[in-house]
Amino acid sequence: MQYLDNLLLNTDSYKASHWLQYPPGTDATFFYVESRGGLYDRTLFFGLQAMLKDYLARPITHADIDAARDLFAAHGEPFNEAGWRYIVDAHGGLLPVRIRAVPEGTVVPVHNALMTIESTDPQAFWVPSYLETLLLRIWYPVTVATTSWHAKQTIRRFLERTSDDPEGQLPFKLHDFGSRGVSSLESAAIGGAAHLVNFLGTDTVSALLFARAFYHEPVAGYSIPAAEHSTITSWGRDNEVEAYRNMLARFATPGAVVAVVSDSYDIYHAITQHWGTTLRQQVIDSGATVVIRPDSGDPVTVVLQCLQLLDDAFGHAVNSKGYKVLNHVRVIQGDGVNPTSIGDILACITAAGYAADNVAFGMGGALLQRLDRDTQKFALKCSAARVDGNWIDVYKDPVTDSGKQSKRGRMRLLRHREYGQFRTVPIPAEAESLAAVALPLGYEDAMLTVWENGRLLQDDTFADIRSRADAARL
Structure with a gap:
């Protein structure tokens, strides 16, 4: 639908004001997606590649910014016009973010990070938050694939x-x-x-x-x-x-x-x-x-x-x-x-x-159709921010609902090479990159960098994804 093609308008209204709400000195943010439990004890990851190709691959333009600026002004929200114009001028309209995720078709126990989103340009630290509305819709293909996969295990x-x-x-x-x-x-x-x-x-x-x-x-x-x-x-x-x-x-x-x-x-x-x-x-x-x-x-x-x-x-x-x-x-x-x-x-x-x-x-x-985001309790949360040069933990821990406690800090998902268990583990605050962090004995990184600064780095076939999903068993 062409009238929905503007990426800057593929968000929630209140997101337009969030660039003004972070602490002074913030120049990087880190987000993650997880299933916090739900009907099934594990989920089948699917749908991110399509989402990236369909929504993030097309560069934003000054015309997109003009349209978003005018709509948000009429709508009653502030809009980061200068920030978006910087992305067009400095990055050719491609968003400066890095997305890491488990390979599609992977079956992962709940309460683990399935994907992470981080900013890559200090002047665009606010972009991952702006994408939350879009990227959290990953809950739908994952939940359908999960329902279907569990039915398959029963029939099998x-x-x-x-x-x-x-x-x-x-x-x-x-x-x-x-x-x-x-x-x-x-x-x-x-x-x-x-x-x-x-x-x-x-x-x-x-x-x-x-x-x-x-x-x-x-x-x-x-x-x-x-x-x-x-x-x-x-x-x-x-x-x-x-x-x-x-x-x-x-x-x-x-x-x-x-x-x-x-x-x-x-x-x-x-x-x-x-x-x-x-x-x-x-x-x-x-x-x-x-x-x-x-x-x-x-x-x-x-x-x-x-x-x-x-x-x-x-x-x-x-x-x-x-x-x-x-x-x-x-x-x-x-x-x-x-x-x-x-x-x-x-x-x-x-x-x-x-x-x-x-x-x-x-x-x-x-x-x-008979499912929603709460079927598997999907959430996309900020877990870390770099403020004045230091990474700090960002989390929620509501006294009224312990089930909504979020993860802290930058993180990665590991899998044991021999036994297949998954572990979501923290990245030390002082680490500059994943390459600088040693893996625990017997474990491998379960995530791949799939998208970075407008480039798709992993392009799976459907056959690849089917093979991974079929190899998993209850």
Whole structure:
């Protein structure tokens, strides 16, 4: 949206006055981002590279400054016009900041620094604070990727116990249905791509464009022909079986997968009479896998009942682990799906002897929208400032809420080379640079400098990120 393209206006109103609020003699600041806890005990880092390319790569101009100056004057806020003009004249409009972060796709326990932001020009010490509003939005792709990753661990656990091909099955077990349930096209793109770090199934087209634009991925996800209620009910209740027959005629070819929502009237009648009797031989002869989609009722009980009825009609094979795998048909559950219900459904069907192979999931609002910054308690805070040549700790420690205590001083994130544990550790106040600080025995720096003074220093592919995320296990 072109009217939102001015980086100087991609902030909160009160940020415009903050350059006047630091102590005299301040010439550098240091900020960090962390998850202070939340629903999950670890997060999957994703989305920073896109944010940097999309927002920080374009130099600001004197025209941007003119527009921001005029708007803030009318809005009632002071504006650092001279400071911004200095950045255009001295730095070509590229912001003098350094951003270090864990590689995208890394899974890190909460309460650790995930990225740091620091000023690199004494005359622009105030810039990291100005960017807080923009950069803290990293909470959204990280939280979506984290939700998706934890769901993946649940599904993986059941597949490993009940499937002959757990890793082959896993990438398509959770499909993104969330595009229509988010607040904007941009949210769909960002959140949809975050999900695709973990899975290959999506109906969110904008996520494909996002991964292509920012992560060098030609096609990040895949889908299949699928019916919706309107395409079934437009045939009328008396012709329901004809709607299903049409789906088979149009899409059911050898090796294909086609999904058909079947609960428009009576899901159990649709399975026993239409799919299991009238169309049974056509399904078998097609050579396709037909995926029946219930879309109402209690997900745990309905999925199991659908599997049992499909089993009666099409039969099953027993795999090497002793679990039943249906012939020709599967079930996808897309209603009432969240990380908890996924586990409940899989626990129910596997207890009844059915392999996790038989079920896939579609997740919409619970994946891309039913979350916020507090889901993982994300915060971006100033932790150090250099005043009169000396680094001082900057922190908050409210007596009314110990959970909002912030970290102090400059910091870095370390990882143990052998055991993989993460530690956020302080950088001594007297240290001029990270290179001057020795690492503890057995540890390596878990962060990379990804952005410095307008230059992107790390440019990951989507495949790189997926590989890191998949290597992490609960």
